[in-house]
Amino acid sequence: MHRIVKSLKLLVAITVIAFGLSFIVKAQIGQSALTGFVSNIGLLTGWTQGNLLLILNLLFIAGQWLLLKDRFKLIHAFQIGLTFAYSPIVDYFIYVLPLGRLEVGVFYGVRLAVLVLGVLIMAFGVSLMLTLDFVMMPYEGFAKVLADKLNKPFGSMRRVTDFVFMAGSVILIMSFSLPNTTLREGTVLFAILMGTFNNAMIPWLKASRWPTLFEH
Numbered sequence: 001m002h003r004i005v006k007s008l009k010l011l012v013a014i015t016v017i018a019f020g021l022s023f024i025v026k027a028q029i030g031q032s033a034l035t036g037f038v039s040n041i042g043l044l045t046g047w048t049q050g051n052l053l054l055i056l057n058l059l060f061i062a063g064q065w066l067l068l069k070d071r072f073k074l075i076h077a078f079q080i081g082l083t084f085a086y087s088p089i090v091d092y093f094i095y096v097l098p099l100g101r102l103e104v105g106v107f108y109g110v111r112l113a114v115l116v117l118g119v120l121i122m123a124f125g126v127s128l129m130l131t132l133d134f135v136m137m138p139y140e141g142f143a144k145v146l147a148d149k150l151n152k153p154f155g156s157m158r159r160v161t162d163f164v165f166m167a168g169s170v171i172l173i174m175s176f177s178l179p180n181t182t183l184r185e186g187t188v189l190f191a192i193l194m195g196t197f198n199n200a201m202i203p204w205l206k207a208s209r210w211p212t213l214f215e216h
Helices: 002-027 035-045 047-073 076-098 108-132 138-150 153-174 185-207
Strands: none
Touching: 002 035, 002 076, 002 108, 002 185, 035 047, 035 153, 047 076, 076 138, 076 153, 108 138, 108 185
């Protein structure tokens, strides 16, 4: 019962994350390293962002399994369910929900405001997920397992993996002359604001009833 409630609250968290992501994608002035890479792959293949995230997240889970081997536990396998739930929610908010089809306008100030709003919403979802202390997203989970394996700080390893995907975006953009809407000033803003918002939200959520809500 405890894990069922945690899973339902996790579903709320990833829905908020996906909603925020849809704003960031729509702003078209930069994304996170991972989603930006996925967007560029999508431009080349025609695949949706949700489907590509599904494939990548399953690869991240497989990577954790290869690194952990016998230490791969049920809690790690929970990421599989998380992945299959997250991907269609992402596609719904980006491609189906009417709000996702609205143009934000050509004015830079509007795009900037949409990006900041998206990061704020996404950061709230991430904070909801982190304060549950239950299951991490596969990308973060892979970075953590890799950091533990190499005896490196998680933050340092996360920056390395982000750099790999940013480099991948640069290669794709330059090789195929793709429009650069993914690796721009919004990418820097995302990195700065996400941490800032999380630092403000996580202590507040930890002190709230959210972590234990409906669990007693």
